[in-house]
Amino acid sequence: MRQTPLRSAYENHGAKVVDFHGWALPVQFAGIIQEHQHTRNKAGLFDCSHMGEFLLRGHDAAAALDRLVFSDMINLRIGLCRYSAILNDQGGIIDDCVALRLSEDTLYLVTNAGPLEEVDALLSGTPGVENISDDTAKIDLQGPLARDILLGAGFEALRTMKYWNGAAMTWEGHNIVVTRAGYTGEVGYEIFVPNEAAVPLWERLVAHPNVAPCGLGARDTLRTEVGYPLNGEDLAADKTPLESGMAPLVKWEKDFVGKAALETQRDAGTHSVLTAIRSRDRRAPRHGFDIKQDGTVVGRVTSGTFGPSVGYGVGLADLPRDLSKPGIELTAGPRDMPIETASLPIYKDGTCRKKFDA
Template sequence: MDSLATTPLTDWHRENGAKMAPFAGFDMPVQYKGIIIEHNHTRSKAGIFDISHMGEFELSGPGAKDALNKVVSHDLNTLAPGKCRYGFLLNETGGINDDLIIYCLADDEYMLVVNGACREKDFNHIKDNLPNDLKLSDVSDETAKIDIQGPESLEVLNALMGADWKHLKYFNFEATDALGFSMIVSRTGYTGELGYELYLPADKALEVWEKLVADERVEPVGLGARDTLRLEIGYPLYGQDLDEAHTPVEAGAGFFLKKESDYIGKSGLGTVKESLVSLTIAGRRTARHDDAILLPSGETVGRVTSGSFAPSMGHCVALAYVKAEAADNDEFLVKTARTELKAQKVSLPFYKEGTARKKLD
């Protein structure tokens, strides 16, 4: 087995009692004090996350916008400097190679943030489909990423930076050297709460992390709670809810796709074989990845992609792919290893009290 990669904070996690596990080829913290404790702290105060396993690419050069526009599903014509946008990198048949956020740093200058497990695949795919005169660089190894998430994250960020950041709007970002080095502060996140993502030099990550941990409002949060937080909002996870076998339309994310111009994979978006549905299950019994989805008649029509007990809601929630012709049903059964659980289809988000889009006056 290949050795696991580390982040600039891996030693800190181990020294401070984190339970570690492999994720996306990295040795990552799963939990510190417990998944539910960390989940609830993020929903009520502020949690910090080491997300340095993510990949970051920089693209620049005359014509970069027009060239990248043909590769990704994002509409870069309406993406101004200082703003970022979520979307997809598709294969030729419309399947999802990866989901990613693109940051417009300046005219014809972008940062692409991709999933860590897809870093090499994404870089090669993008490079192979761009003109040779554009500069595409993988800056992942020199870049750390720390997320501050929760209703009190603005106050935590202000204390860290020594300035008020309430002006930063949702899916906007700014570069700053307030801490003595260049970094990006982005009002984005994966929890459904008000939050900020910090992109900073890898050799400054420990310094910033320790300043954040010293704030009494802050607790470190592992990947376990990150998963329950994102699932309560209905955010998909690449490799489970998103994959090369399904299109964004099948994943219920067609509204993210641009319509006016062509890009790789667009021609395959019209085929819908399965649809991703969101399900709630009463009680604490939990659906798991790959559990079968049945109609009440007993016919198998799909499988669970993500499932967990939702701490903020007190019951189980799940995402599942079902046959397109079954997606209009409101009631399903989840066949677990021990029993069958009744599941009700609902609209997203499951948890509706998140503060991510809160207006900061």
């Protein structure tokens, strides 16, 4: 298994380490629910160094990304992040991604670990594209206190940073990139640092009394409660953006790989839709459960877990379009657990959009 630069640092904090897409990563430290609550109430620290990062310099590099995604990456304004997905010829999702316009001629692209080789093969032939994943660690600090903690740790430049913005800056002499984004629904920052800065930054933040180290387990419960999809679970190469809750994001006026397939699907209008679901009690729907309506299979659970902040089971499911509106009663799994469709986000008290004055 590959190790991130933080492996030795978090082993000192009682990490239970698992194999995630070939990477040795912590699934939990003190316990998933405790870490989840700590992130919702204070701040959680996550090692996401397994993820992919690319620098795209110049027009050709930006254009190479732009033709693979359904969003406009050419006209993205400096300082803004944009969520999108990299598609195959059939319009299926190879990976979801976030791009940040760092400067007039530079995009910073963040991708997932699983499909990194495939994404690299699609992009790296183009001049100006540099895969910096092996040299870059990614540390997320997420939670309502994340901003105060970072302001006290030398991150003055993010004092006025707005949600879904990002910038290059320096920390302790290292050139880094920070975005105000995340995977939890809370105020949060994703901090991209050169490998040699990873342990100093982790140690600095984890020493703060309001910071708890968190693993993949809490990351999953936090993201599921707010309905963020996970590539490989909710998103897949045989599912399109229209089937994955991304229809409002698709820029139909531009060209991109897979567009023809998406147009055909849009015009037919019979595709399934990734839909939020919840259970009635503490039982959780699980990935792969069949969903039934009046005893007939109508869909499938793609993600499901107990939601510690809401107190019941939460998840995402592929469902026919007419069953994708909230409040429809269905059953899931071998024991026909009662569930219903829900509106997103299921957990509605997340702080991620909070505005801060200087």
